[in-house]
Amino acid sequence: MFERQRTPASALPDPSPLVLNLARCAVEVMAGVRDAEQIARWLEPDVHAHLQQRAVLSARKRQATGRRPIAPTISLGSCRIDHPAADAVEACVVVHTTGRSRSVVIRLAGIDGRWRATALEVLGGGW
Numbered sequence: 001m002f003e004r005q006r007t008p009a010s011a012l013p014d015p016s017p018l019v020l021n022l023a024r025c026a027v028e029v030m031a032g033v034r035d036a037e038q039i040a041r042w043l044e045p046d047v048h049a050h051l052q053q054r055a056v057l058s059a060r061k062r063q064a065t066g067r068r069p070i071a072p073t074i075s076l077g078s079c080r081i082d083h084p085a086a087d088a089v090e091a092c093v094v095v096h097t098t099g100r101s102r103s104v105v106i107r108l109a110g111i112d113g114r115w116r117a118t119a120l121e122v123l124g125g126g127w
Contacts, residue, residue: 006087007110015089015108018042018115019081023093023104024074026122029055031097032062032069043117051120072097088118100124 009015022042028034029051036052043051062069077094084090087110095102102124108115 004111005113007113008086009083009089009110010086011113012110012115015091015115016079016081018108019089019091019093019106020076020079022106022117022120023079023091023095024076026051026104026120027072027074027095027097027102030058030122031072032059033071042115043120047117047120054122077101089115 022039025034025039029036029039032055036048036055040048059069075096077096079091079093081089081091089108091106091108093104093106095104102122105119105121105123106117107119109118110116
């Protein structure tokens, strides 16, 4: 009764705005211009920890090469959302930044009446 309850997608709002916002925010976290804590409420703890770890590695790489974090100019490209289960969606968003495009893949699950990211990965590193 007190365990987390799965919520069907039909009982939740359209996931598209959240998917697009998470993709943009994840790229900003990796670029070092947004703190991962700002999106923690939409991420499962292990996903947040993984994103935080990737951000730290990106920061070390920037520091080693003497680059400073610069807010990237971001435009969102195509977005594909699939419904593999009654309480989950999987999405892929193409994120364009200056000189590079990346894909952000996200899995959302309906948990306790809201969408939560149970997986999030930014593909195409080079921070």
